[in-house]
Amino acid sequence: MLKKTDCCQGVVNRKDKDGNTALHRAAAKNYPQMLxxxxxxxxxxxxxxxxxxxxLDVARGQVNNRESINILGVCSFAGVSTLYKLWQLIVKILTEASTEIFQDMDGISSDDRNALLVILGLLLTATYQAILSPPGGVWQGAVFIVAFFLTLGLLKPFPRGFKTALQVLLAFFAICFQASIYPIIPFYFYxxxxxxxxxxxxxxxxMSMCTASRVSKISVMVLGCWLLVGVIYQSFASFGS
Incomplete structure (x- = not known):
């Protein structure tokens, strides 16, 4: 059941008053199958x-705990706890930022949500077309991006599979938008x-919306991989020119 929900990781990593998770307790009791x-x-x-x-540290402190140590020791290395704490801090900041931005969206009624999605859909298509039509320009991109994120935020109550499909489609839509901007921008350095x-x-x-379970990891990966390649390519192209 946990694997089918967005809150799986948060539930299994919940701590008790001593800071122990279920994994700590299973390691202390030497329950390899539970691990x-x-x-x-x-x-x-x-x-x-x-x-x-x-x-893993807990398991090493027990007697005859070799199997549990082997299970927990895979891909473990020194210093990973520090990196994990840094990552947790980044996730916390991003989650709080996303919650602050979209905190009022969850209370919107179904009728108002549907009406807003229609309006945002019109804004997305209109600003996309305005970029490519004379006189054109890149400033319409601000309207596109705002409408893009508001649409993502309004999709949270939808069924998970349907929501993920829509978010992936929107990610490809954003990729098309980004690819359309570069050919028309002036190639001054700045x-x-x-x-x-x-x-x-x-x-x-x-990323902040993903940590707050508002968008799917698949859509973030699609957008992130494309933008990374696009930014690197455009940076080299600008440097070469």
């Missing part, structure tokens, strides 16, 4: 308790640089 099940459900073996111990910075901010906001 495998928890890891399959996205339990994080790099989480530390209040004593600063990971589940213009591609500003566009690339703007695109990076778009990806950061997508």
């Amino acid at each position: 495998k099940l928890l890891l399959a459900c996205k339990a994080d073996k790099n989480v530390t308790n209040q004593a600063g111990l990971t589940a 213009v591609p640089l500003v566009i690339n910075i703007f695109i990076f901010l778009v990806f950061v906001i997508m």
Whole structure:
């Protein structure tokens, strides 16, 4: 059941008053099959308790715990706890930012939500077309991006599979928009640089929405991979010219 929900990782990594997760307790009791099940459900073996111990550290402190140590020791390396804490801090900041931006959207009624989605759909298509039509320009992109993120935020209550499909389609739509801007922008040094910075901010906001379970990881990966390649290519093209 946990694997089918967006909150799987948050549930299995929940801590008790001593900072121990279910993985810590399973390691302390030497339950190797439970360890495998928890890891399959996205339990994080790099989480530390209040004593600063990971589940692997707990397992090493027990007697005849070799199987549990082997299960938890896969791909473990020194310093990973520090990196994990840094990642947790980044996730926390991004989640709080996303919650602050979209906090009022969840209370919108179904009728109002549907009406807003229609309006945002019109804005997306209109601004996309305005980019490519004379006199054209790149400033319409601001309207497109705002409408893009508002649409993503309004999709949260939809069924998971349907929502993911729509978000992936929107990610490809954003890719088409980005690909359409570059051929028409003037190739002064600062213009591609500003566009690339703007695109990076778009990806950061997508990441913040992903950490708050508002968008799917697939849509973020699609958009992120494309934008990374596009930014690198345009940077080399600008440098060469």
